[in-house]
Amino acid sequence: MSARNARDPHELLALTARVRALVRGGPLIAENPVRTLKPLPTNERHQRRVRRALSEDEVERFLAAAAEDDAECAARLAASRTIELHGRGIGYATRPRPERVPQAPLWRALLTTAARWGELGRVTWRDLDADQRALTLRAATTTSGRARVIPLPQSLVEELLALRAVHQRVRMRLAQPRDRVFLSPDGADWAEYTTNGRRLLRRVLDRAGIAHRDALGRVVDIHALRHTAATGMARRGVPLVVAQRVLGHASPEMTAKVYTHLGLEDLRSAVEGVSEPRRAREVVG
Secondary structure, eight states: OTTTOOOHHHHHHHHHHHHHHHHHHSSOOOOOOTTOOOOOOOOGGGGGOOOOOOHHHHHHHHHHHHHHHHHHHHHTTHHHHHHHHHHOOOHHHHOOOOOOOOOOHHHHHHHHHHHHHHHTOOOOOGEEETTTTTTEEOOOGGSSSEEEEEEEEEHHHHHHHHHHHHOOOOSSSOOTTTSSBBBBTTTTOOSSHHHHHHHHHHHHHHHTTTBBOOTTTOOOHHHHHHHHHHHHHHHHTOOHHHHHHHTTTSSSSHHHHHHHOHHHHHHHHHHTTTSSOOOOOOOOO
């Protein structure tokens, strides 16, 4: 991708961040060739693909659908329904069958950490500190070229440790520190850009009853999960500078302009009662 072809402000930001990282790493590039480029406007009118954040209800439905999809796929591989309904004998029932790597932990991690697909896909087991409940995104794997450490809830840490046990059964060996935390359903490393990931996301969205594109043309894709995580922080009252650190943005303005999508109901609580005369509020109260 060249600067001339970077039509989306997100693409230009990613390009300039990568070039800055190469300059710092040297000696391949001695001088930054894009240092004089002005940032593209980041409002919705200038975005090639406008994304939307999931509501809290949609997040719950999405994660429930992801768990259901994992269970259904695992049952299909295990031939559970065939064995239950048709039998086919003890030989068929006890035949060794492949195990599928569940994907719900990946979707939960994307919604929790606000990491990009490429950043999270390259996380290894050495980057997970289970005792400190933290995940390190190394500088070599981040878009900005700067490392950041993201705290994790205990429930997600336990889910990831259980995932490691699945990896060991699928790969038939002990997990190594350099092995990736998130694998595809068949136990392979995820590619940075993959149609399989998008296909799995669409399937889970369909199961959850969430439209891929709303009436305003805003899409729900993998990167929209990062928008959802940032918006969730805003809903919980997380200070903008803290959200900026989690997302790895160069400025809080970027976090506010691009990644925070508060909806009508989020705004309603902020203004409810403010426009009413004080006397009317007292009478109603």
